[in-house]
Amino acid sequence: MHNNPEHNDLEWPQLEAMKGHTEQITVPVAVKDAIQQGMWLGRKRKKRQMRMRVIYSTMCLLVLISVASVRFSPVVAAYVSDIPGLRSLVELINYDKGLQLALDNNFMQEVGISEEHDGIKFTVDGILADESRVIIFYTLDNLDGRKEVINLQNVKIVNDIEASLSYGSSEFNKEWVSKQGTIELNLQEGAEIPNTLELELNLGKDRVSTANSTLWHFVIPVDKEKFEGLKETYTINETATIEGQSITFEKMTVYPTRIGLEVVYDPSNSKKLFYFDDLRIKDEHGDTFGTITNGVSGSKIDENREVLYFQSNYFKQPNRLYLRASSIRALDKSKLEVKVDLDRKELLTRPDERLTLDQIGISILDFRLKNDDPLDENRTFNLFSNSYKDASGQSFDSNQSGASQGMFQYYIKNTDYQSPLTLTIVDYPARIHGDINIKIK
Template structure:
């Protein structure tokens, strides 16, 4: 039986300023022994992810290890404990406090729109807890509840806006794990809006949950929600600043154009000179720093960039909109980059060996087969100098005849990267194109914005 229940927004405002008390309280607590290892293990487990063509950028979500360690080791003050008790999405809120200063500031400034819509399909309830929205981004927070504990591992297979119309957008979302036994899962859907897009008063969201094990009788479940958006809450809340400065790093020219500051994030237009000899992937440590030395880095658990064309992109940063800094600097030290002549990796599927690769860091280890998914996995080893998960290859690849194929799934850990290809007729060797790689150029980027 399918049941759908909708609840209107409550009129009583939440006391979001209390979030500051919670942050200060957590900040003053000593971290328990072993937390570094717990975080590393949690991040490693969280790096399994799915990729889809429709997404602007799919970012893996961190596991809940940090939340669990903090919650189990903290004795909340009475004020903080009372505040925590009011929040149905504690996990999401704590993650935002830890990883996105901009969203934290938005919550502290009463920017959350409470929704409280839920739908129960065959024992799995999906609740839309709330949204944080402005003219650039919509964050939708949801909770999955295993009502009777009988359902096995499920994941968010697809999310889309049904009434998108002329809305130009991309969605990103991740899954925190595929545990067979579970009670509650929390996550978010990040809606990335193109400049000038007008949001409707309601978003019709469709979410499809699927069983991870395709052999089980439990089928896909599709949930529908009509989410109200209070546009008056954020209308006109943005600021544009012209940077228009070019820097040179190891002979590679980079121009920073216009910066737009929204409550949920900051977007900076970046253009790479077409004459550059290297393909520039991503900045390792780019950040905005104010006069007090407080840094706001790039988005970590959401859409980190939007590609405009081959040489232009928009980088997204955590927002300082509510701080109104008097001085602001853009700083970076290293950029992941690779010679343009080394971007293709050719794989001999018959002999299972690499015919070309950028350097000795990359090797082909083995293959795997997933009969239920009708796909074959190529398992690469990437000897990395840090704990980082890479979208190593682009989704599309070609075979020896030049025919193009699509890979919509990949999985990665600290060193291993698995790239899935469909088990269809394709002539060996195939050619994969590198999308990111742990090779770097270094320079001191320090631009005064205001």
């Protein structure tokens, strides 16, 4: 989860895409009706003074797996069985074995505070927290059955803390009874978690309908002694070269809820390196811990440096660790700009013939992307930056985008432009291949 932060200014009906460092998870059709599928909604924030970093994973997909499709370890099942509200919430992290290990090791902090307004009960069930992030587990109960769609809106942490928020929206049946989800607080390096977190939010179908709605407020206690000092840091400083492109892996920090890997891309690279397809961490037993795919999966330090997040193996304490990868999505830096002629309704520049302009509507550009690469099966690309410019050089923000397999919608401001518009590619199904095999310890 862009991620981002910077998040949550987009409305659910218009979004089917994942922003920033995100991937798509396929869920069995048999449990489709039980799935709560959320999207990390977002847009780039205005830079604050003194902020060193901006989390740029702007949107990340949350998939809430059905109880029929998952199995929990006996340790987890026994631990949560006596805590109201937490047993079913464990399903929300079934996709992340690092978080499951945290539960196995009694790392969940029970909270159990709630408020009721207008037939809805919101309960903060518990939190998973370390020095890197806080995951807040919540339950929504439809007490009188009157509410059809209730999404989280205007979520914020009142405390002055260097962090960003990610949270999801859910699909609702007309007669829903209970919904569960998570809110993720991603801390910038060096940020301190207070003894209590003050959470505020609104509930409603969309931002417009919740403009004058009740403000919900929760004071969440945090047991800092439970996680203070729980991290391990490894200095790597190894450089890999793939098809002439250099990547340096500098440092890895292992926290109980995730791993952060600092990566530096050589500024002299001829290609823009977007994302690793299969970067993972393996131990001496062959157990693999991959990148985070449901939540914030990376944070940008500067143009050529970032932190990538992985599922955590903190509680396994492996004796040997290796970093492996075989392909990276990348594109020549000379091909990153796509120019759209608004008058002739055509593309003046594009990376290759696979990208085409389908149509131009009011405040929207419709693209098609032909892609038969098996590595991209079930993957939806966030093609463009949310900032674009016209021929005069004036910059604009695209607040919304939407995607489905092979289709991409890019929303633009309804105003007079000097054609053409220039859009910048931030991900594309072009690749470099090679073997990365680095020993971490």
